[in-house]
Amino acid sequence: MPHSSSLRFGEAAGTLLDRAFDARDRHRPSVPLPRIGIFGNGFPETLVAAAGGLPVHLSMGRLRRTTAIDEFIEPFVDEEVRVFLNRLMNGEFADCLGIIFARDDAPALVAYQYTSEWVRQGRAPKSVPPLFLWNLVHTATPAVMHFNALQAEKLFDFFERIGLRRPSDEAIAEAAAAEAGRRQALERLETAGLSGTTAMRWRNAGRFMSATEHADLLNAALVDTKRTAQKGMRIGLIGSSLASTASYEVFERFGTIVCDWQPWGAVWPGPGNGNATLPEILRATAADPSCPRITPTTAYRNALLQALANARCDLVLCQLAPTDDTFGWEIPALASSLERRAIAFINLGFRDTDPETWHARAATLISAKLEARK
Template sequence: MQLAFDRRADGIDAGFGVPVGVFGEGVPGPLVTALGGVSVDVKAPPLSDALDGPDMPSVASVAEPFLDSFTARFLHRFAAGSFDTFATIVFARDDVAGLAAYQYATELRRQGILPAAGPRLYLWNLLHTDSAPAERFNRRELERLTAHLEDTLGATLDPDRLADAVAAEARCAQALHALPPGGPDAFVARNAGRWLPPDVHADLLGAHAPDAGATGPSIVLVGSACDIPVLHSLCAGLGQITADLQDYGRIAPTARNSADLLRHIAHDPLATRASPPVRYTRALQEGTEGADLVIASVDANDDSFGWELPVLRRTVESRGARFLNLGFRPFRPDAAWQDMARTKIEEALT
């Protein structure tokens, strides 16, 4: 699983199926699997990308410095042909970086800066509320996505294969929930499945012996997406991470029923577009209950998270717990930032 986590989209085995790129949470994975594809996270770049990732002039000439780092690294890799073997890339409208990546990639092609060859690009839009109009909209969006994948993968959706795919994802989810919520080892094991088929991931998790659970004060992490276990490593020996509510830290909802693929996903209270917004605020408050320390950190160019912090701080402190805002977290934190962060965590726990 460590190799899958390290290499990410670059390490996909051709025997897994036709790669279908996914940028962001909320895309119904069993639909991809049932049609002969394998969902591959393309938001998080390979770990080696920080040292030897492509730097394409075609992207550098148009990419503003305030672009989210996930967006920028995707675009450079996209321009370099890293996803040329993919059938399509599905971008979640919910994901701030994903929406920008879709818009830039589409425009780069439209202007002829990048060739039209390569994967198709598709924007997946899902409403996170339970009104009847929203449910009708979501059903229509699912029909559109199904038609896109059927056309792209050259397959027709079979109900039995869909039911098998949902069952495989449910088995994987059960194994994921058996992992401890904190620690670098569990973080890697949890996220390796973004680059493995669900049945393969479930088998590996079943044979995996996670590190012994940490002890000490309860720590909860909140903030924007973090695809590396840097905060888990920083907290090691200082306390136990009992919840990581960030993307890549949490177990995102998946389809539970082949007859209704979207219900559980659409009702995700931690989706940034959850409606009404109080659902998101309440989910953060409930997710931090019982914590001795809540640690917040955000990407400087991700505006999907941060507005909730003043209210969350007041809520946490009213419970007698501590709240630490580390401010802007670099995409790949250097030693100086990590030293600063660990010192502040130590101080907050004393």
């Protein structure tokens, strides 16, 4: 496993993490490896690393210009899908050997289906790499475990087709060890007393580099960074995928985000990544309670409430993408559960397309609610 050497440049590790987060999938890690695009949560990146590839998440980028596919994307399709599809058809992922989509991540499935259809119709540029649908089912019956093991075999076949190696047990164990190192570094990040904004940025920077490099940078950055006393309320952030520094900064005017339980929050990397064997990776991935499709269905809300309680939140902020059709079903039950626990809950509703309008509205709502509780 190549060792990270980003730090040799002498730059502060925090700066490197910030730069990687800002660059998103355009970030170039210090050790070049074959790039494998990932769309969605729920895929164990360990397996790409074990195959000799670099998993790079493609769903957090920014749109520069639209392409012909844009007119086929309905307005209720998630924005990250629209951005991804346009960028893909612009040739922006031509440097990926392949792209893996997580079926149980709703935007990822749509992204896969629309991409596949565009390719089938012969309208996609040659730069679109081979696609793979990661069909893992999120439950733990023997039939599902057998099915999930077959999906891993199909994934390994895909790796070979695109020029990676079929992961051996040893390679999986080695990649899992690197992921376990990243997990330890992330645990230190969560308890380092940093702002939730910084934690979100540094955590997600790892979506664009190897686990080893990410762990090294986090460990170095945490040595360099002074612990600051947390101020204000202990905030939990829930709802739709969010990776906006500006939004986090607005929320943190009222305290510190100590529990970030939205799809682009601390639920990544998934729990299977650090396990040393394929069956253990698959079992833990299938049991990830942050997947909205987990069975039993109660596991999702229970895990969310437990995370908020463990973080001793006294304020929970819920924000939604304008396209939400799933998390909204949880809101009334969450609100009453939190009320029973005397935790303030503020549903900020749908994010506005204009960030300034949305931030002003969110700040007003939070202020008003907190004032009313005095």
